[in-house]
Amino acid sequence: MTDKNVLLIDDEETIQEVVQVGIEIEAGWQVAIASSGLEGINLAQNQQPDVILLDVMMPDMDGIDTLSQLKTNTRTSAIPVIFLTAKAQAEEKNQFQSLGVVDVITKPFNSMTLASQIAKILGWEM
């Protein structure tokens, strides 16, 4: 199994734990957690994760702002970002993709298949 590093940026503690459980049990990848956009950008610069899972609705700096900062920063711009959102209606999905998001995973997600969903989006072997 390929070892991957995932960075989750989400302010919800419950979602943080569910994502961590899902990915660690099912795929054995490492999950780093940031509870805000700013913390996430810092971690992304320092840890260079293989993918960033980014919540759209967050207080202070929301997912869209966080994404634009990640994309304009040369140290993080190449890291693929997947949005986690309850608002992933088809229309918005297209809009998100035009902002540079590789795909959108809708909340609530199935934690058992979350890792394989990510792998499928990014063409990773599991």
Added chain:
Amino acid sequence: MRILLVDDDQILVQLLTTTLSQQSYAVDVATDGEQGWIYGSTYPYDLIILDWYLPKLNGIELCRRFREHNYDTPIILLTARGGSQNKIRGLDAGADDYICKPFDAEELAARIRALLRRLNCNFLPVLRWGDLQLNPCSNEVIYQGQSISLAAKEYRLLELFLRHSQEVLSVDDIIDHLWSSTEYPALATVRSHLRRLRQKLKQADFPHDLITTVRGQGYCLKPFPRNDAGTDKPRLTSNRPSISTEQLDKRLQHLTTLTSIWEKYQSKRDQQLVTLAQAIDSLGVGNLDIGDRLSAIIVAHSLAGNLGQFGLDTASQLAKEIEQLLQDYLSHNSEQLVLLAKKLTALREELANKQHIMGQISQKLAENSSLLLIVSDDHNFTEQLISEAKSQGIHTKVISTPELVRHWLSAKQTNQEQLPNAVLLKVSFAEDASQSPTTQEYLALIAEFKLLTPSIPVIVIADRDLFQDRLLVARHGGKFYLTQPVNPRQIIAVCQKSAQSSSFGKKVMIVDDDIELLRILPNLLKPWGFKLTTLDDPRQFWDVLQAVVPDLLVLDIEMPHISGIELCKVLRTHPYWCKLPVLFLSIHEDAAISTQVFASGANDFINKPVFAQQLAHRILNRLNLKR
């Protein structure tokens, strides 16, 4: 095991209750048909025994009623009526067995055991876990040739775990199966029976702790340890393929961890509900400032997301509605205030009713993951496929022969469990197909999957590529025919394609002002597993459409306020919705109307009265074309 006995003959009831209780069954008695219906539709029974002659509702009618309401508990009919015509009537009404009075109590007990063996596809009379054997015929438990003496409840506990070998059983589940509805054993009683069972097994030098405690949830039978030497293979029942210990452990681990996360945040959720209640109270007296209102909106949003994550869809929806109401609230609007308070009460009640969160989570985990059934006895072939399927998030089940597939499928249907989304058959045509009984058996299996409602696609992996073989497979209803050599990735890709064309979970929205039709359609279309949304007022169309985001839309033509044709035209002006498949329903058959319908952008047109199968197939065709 819990049995419902419906009989008004007091002497017989007394005799049967004593006999069955001696065999450690928990027995409930109802003395007329209506009472039998109330008991049978309220409590979970493992088996029902019905007398033919019953006051209020006779046995045949009661049996039919159970079946009509999809109760598939095994039923034995008791009667003084002999003759094959009566037996046929009884069996046609849905009974599984039939016994004529006067009968031998031992014969009835044997028939009960035979029917109970069918639960969980367990066709062998002896239940096993390694060298531990439980024989329901003799009520004997043997370990390495030595009999273990168990009290009645301990024996039934062990039997229950062996029969439900892949489930976590809560204390409530155990009580439901082992005690009658008039008994209310304390939690400690159940635990003490369990403890004594564990002790007795230990005293008999049984090396494993057979029953594992799943913290906060209940108990489950430990998977049989793997033995690579293959000398002592896992065999709960020797004809049932075992599921891998690793998979079971992982699923259990996932389930328990999620459950503990749920429990960990219980007090946070309680606090969130208090915050919402306070915000609503403050709104009522007009002193909720904008900051507190925003906080309440965020709390409702967070609750909606979290509840959905644990499979509590109704509660999640209520939280979403509270969030929306808080956003839309205009000052001193008493109507909105009442609605907010109502939604919050409903949310509290919904959460209070969710005692068995593990069941909800388990259901949530099973969502979206396709199940692929692989029928093959070629170990190397299946191993590669399982690994490839896993990497694509597909669950697999491997069964070696068509006969075992039938048993497995029938148990799945009986327990109303998820059926496979696709079936993969490895068939050898190298011998003369028309002569080889094995090939014939495989072909018959393809036809059986095809005839299910809805049908399950079958992909055949054949050892040669001849037109006559393809013809045979196509004639029996096969979906794809692949020829070896073909790599696992290609096979799984084809399976995914087939499974995706299944109807399960596809969102279909139906707009029609015929309320009667909207009432019956969900039931008629139930076998196909569509997620249906029905709407009788076209004025709410746009809001509902945006909220549901359907995969397909069914529209009536003539409706008050806005016609279906107008709705379709509106859809087609929108950059996203212009591609949504639209089917029209109408009583009009003339060409002019149909031209108008297609000109508005419709994809298909069906005349009323609508037949469920026809509508389901037209919906499926459209969904498949969309892909």
